Amino acid sequence: MHAAPTWDPQQYLRHSTHRTRPFLDLLTRITDLPGGDSPRIADIGCGPGNVTALLADRWPGARITGFDSSREMLAAAAEYAGPTAGGGELDFRRADAAHWTPDEPYDLIVSNAALQWVPGHAERFPDWLDHLTPGGTLAFQVPGNFTAPSHALLAELCDTPRWRARLDGHGRRYVHILSPADYLERLTGLGCAADVWESTYVQLLQGEDPVLEWTKGTALRPVLTALDEDRAAVQEFVGQYRDLLRKAYPSGPHGTVFPFRRIFAVARTAQEAAA
Structure with missing residues (x-):
C-alpha cells in the first residue's frame, strides 16, 4: 500500500492567490444557510487554513x-485558530476525508481542492448529507485538469522504464474525480437541489519554471514522497519533468500561461416538511 504524500504548506502557498480564487467563486453560489448568523461549518481537507x-x-x-x-498542514493552520472578529470560532482537527463521519449536524460541509485525493469520495456523500441540517449545503470544488500536459507528462514519466518499478504508479494514483454530469x-x-459547473482559469504564472513549482505543491507530492530518501533520484526525476514542462508550457514575454480546469458542485438538502 502506498504511503500518503508528505505535504509542504509553504510550497503549497506559493500560488495561494490562484489557488484561492476558485474557492471564492464557489462561495458566491452558497446562500441561505439554515444556521442563521451562527452556522456550523466543516471544511474537509482544510490544508494550511488560509x-x-x-x-x-x-x-x-x-x-x-x-x-x-x-500534520504538517494542521500545524500551519493553527495560526488561524481561535475566536473570530464576528464572534464565531475557528478550530482544526485531524481527520481523513475517506473515513470522516460528522459527529454533529452541520449547516455547511465544504471542501476546496481536496476530494481528488480521496478514492471513492462520492460514496461519502450520503453520510455527509445525512449529517446536514434541513436546508443545509454540501459544496466542493476539485481540479479537472488530469488530462492536461502538467499531469499527463508526469504520468508518462512515471511509467518509463527508468521510474516504473521505483514509483509503482505514484504519478497517477491520486486521480479520483468524476465528470460534472x-x-x-x-x-x-x-x-x-444541485448546481454543478466547470470553469477553466487561464492563469499567468511568474518566475522560473512556474508550472513545476505549482506541481511541487500538489501533483508532484506523491513522487517526491516516494523518492524522499534518495536525493539524487529526486533531482534526476525533477530535472526530467522540468524539461518536459518547459516544452509544454513555454515562457512568454509576460509570464507562463497555465490553463487550469476546475469542477464545482453546490448541493442543498430539502427543508423540513411543513407540519
Whole structure:
C-alpha cells in the first residue's frame, strides 16, 4: 500500500492567490444557510487554513472546524485558530476525508481542492448529507485538469522504464474525480437541489519554471514522497519533468500561461416538511 504524500504548506502557498480564487467563486453560489448568523461549518481537507479562514469572513459568527489528515498542514493552520472578529470560532482537527463521519449536524460541509485525493469520495456523500441540517449545503470544488500536459507528462514519466518499478504508479494514483454530469446525477439522486459547473482559469504564472513549482505543491507530492530518501533520484526525476514542462508550457514575454480546469458542485438538502 502506498504511503500518503508528505505535504509542504509553504510550497503549497506559493500560488495561494490562484489557488484561492476558485474557492471564492464557489462561495458566491452558497446562500441561505439554515444556521442563521451562527452556522456550523466543516471544511474537509482544510490544508494550511488560509482558505478556511475565508469562511469566517463570509460568515463572521460561524463555528468552523477544518479537518485534514496532514500534520504538517494542521500545524500551519493553527495560526488561524481561535475566536473570530464576528464572534464565531475557528478550530482544526485531524481527520481523513475517506473515513470522516460528522459527529454533529452541520449547516455547511465544504471542501476546496481536496476530494481528488480521496478514492471513492462520492460514496461519502450520503453520510455527509445525512449529517446536514434541513436546508443545509454540501459544496466542493476539485481540479479537472488530469488530462492536461502538467499531469499527463508526469504520468508518462512515471511509467518509463527508468521510474516504473521505483514509483509503482505514484504519478497517477491520486486521480479520483468524476465528470460534472456524474456529480450532478449522484447529488440529485440523493434528493438534493444541485448546481454543478466547470470553469477553466487561464492563469499567468511568474518566475522560473512556474508550472513545476505549482506541481511541487500538489501533483508532484506523491513522487517526491516516494523518492524522499534518495536525493539524487529526486533531482534526476525533477530535472526530467522540468524539461518536459518547459516544452509544454513555454515562457512568454509576460509570464507562463497555465490553463487550469476546475469542477464545482453546490448541493442543498430539502427543508423540513411543513407540519
